[in-house]
Amino acid sequence: MLKVVSYNDVSRVRRDPVDAQTLTHAAKIVEAVRDEGDAALSRFATNFGDLEAGAPLVISKEECESAFAQLSVEDQGLLTRTAERIRVFANAQRRTISAMTMEIPGGEAGHDVSPMEVAGCYAPGGRFPLPSSVLMTAVTARVAGVQTVWVASPKPTQITKAAAFVAGADALLAVGGAQAIAALAYGTESVPACDAIVGPGNRWVTAAKQLVAGRVAIDMLAGPSELLVLADDSADAVTVAADLLAQAEHDPDASVVLVSTSSELIDATNTELAAQLETLPTHETAREALKNSYSVHVRSIAHGIELANRVAPEHLEVMTRDAGKVARQLRHYGGLFIGHHSAEVLGDYGAGPNHVLPTGGTARSTGGLSVATFLRMRTWMRIDNPEAAQGLVEDAITLARHEGLEAHARSAERRK
Structure with a gap:
């Protein structure tokens, strides 16, 4: 079960998102799709098992709508309710991000906020279909105001296609891995080049996102799933164990951590983990993930808080x-x-x-996906009272000459 680690042995975690070997191999895939377009995309999709030979790369919006129509009324309601909750939250986020204007010498300056035009939203489809990721990414892009939204997901199931329709996607690329990210970044005969690519994925997806970052905006370079539970003796071991296993079943490389002031809770949680694993259909994956996981007995909640801040986990539950x-x-x-x-x-x-x-550990420097991921904050300035701006002009001239940039100085002098 959870191995015991001492407080002092938990170092700040800051993992590289992808290994060098994967990055090297992914680069060859990305370059081929960039240079050959649909031909390479189809070749890799077939070779890696995303598609049957000759199957279409793209599933249309109409086909996704048809998939939704064939769902049960209960599943239709499930998707629409979930999408609406995501949409409401994203709309509330969007309202907090607004344009700004202020006075500057001789005029005004400010920023406007505008959406990107084309977004690619990746949803994994390997071990399990993840329609929830389709909703999380594509709904958020639409709320931000993105005009064209594509989803990419390998071997999409009916509910994944239906989720793409509910989220308002324009089409679904039935391809995964580095080849899908390359297609979204560079465009092919069938896929538009995107301004942003978002969504979780395996190491091949992450490697490809790292390779195309700079050409397109990406949300983040995410690795395996993580959960840290900070608990005291008021926590229920059955619930703590259930929450840890919910994260552990994602991926054999996932990691879960229990930090508690109660050694009794840690012991009880380990007993519960063993019991719940016996009936868990995904126990093989979860058992592997638990090998990467640990517990820490801390002297006080203050020490637990310090430890959680040091780890900077993806998910952090407070049960105190x-x-x-x-x-x-x-x-x-x-x-x-x-x-x-x-x-x-x-x-x-x-x-x-x-x-x-x-x-x-990248939560120390970045946040999660939000409407802001799809927005550009662009600054502007206007000077219509040149007399009032002369102090600014003189400073620009002086700074330019300190930097040895005479053309800059002369440009500013034209405003005297």
């Missing part, structure tokens, strides 16, 4: 007395879940906040 007070002292996390009832899985499945979050 006065959880709100504890939460206010936490600084580094992708998503925060406050109190015994705030299960991380409720965030995964559409409470509102996005589930595409930073991993590997």
Whole structure:
């Protein structure tokens, strides 16, 4: 079960998102799709098992609508309710990001906020279909105001296609891996070149996103899933174990951590992990993930808070007395879940906040996917009172000559 690690042995985690070998091989795929377009995209999709030979690369919006129509009324309602909760939260986010104008010497300056035009939204489809990721990414892009939204997902199931329709996607690329990211970045005969590429994926997806970053905007370079539970003796071991396993079943490389002031809770949680694994259909994956995982017994909640801030996990659950007070002292996390009832899985499945979050300690420097990912903040200035701007002009002239940039100085002098 969870191995015990001492407080001092937990170092700040900051993993490289992808290994060098994967990056090298992914580069060959990306270059081939860039140079050959659909031909290379089809070749890789067939060779890697995304598509049957001769199957179409792209599933149209109409086909996705048909997939939705064939779902049960219950599943249709599930998708539409989840999409609406994500949409409501994203709209609230969007309202907090606004244009700004202020006075400057002789005029005004400010910024406007405008969406990108084309977005590519990746949803994994390997071990399990993830329609929730389709909704999280594509709905958020639409709320931001993106005009053209494509989803990419290998071997899409009916519910994945239906989710693309509910999210408002224009089409679905039935291809995964580095080849899908390359197609979204560079465009092919069938796929438009995107301004932004977002969404979780395996190491091949992550490697390709790293390779095309700079040509297009990306959300983040995410690695395997993570959860840290910070708990005291008020936490319920059955619930803690259930939450840890929910994250562990994602991926054999996932990691879960229990930090607690109660050694009894740690022991009880380990007993529960063993019991719950016996009936868990995904126990093989979860058992592997638990090998990457650990528990830490801390002297106080203050020490637990310091440890959580050091780790900067993707997901951070607070199961303590006065959880709100504890939460206010936490600084580094992708998503925060406050109190015994705030299960991380409720965030995964559409409470509102996005589930595409930073991993590997990168929560210290970046946040999760949001409408801001698809927005550009562009500055402007206007000077219509040149007399009032003369102090600014003189400073520009002097600074330019300090830097040895005479043409800059002369340009500013034209405004005297």
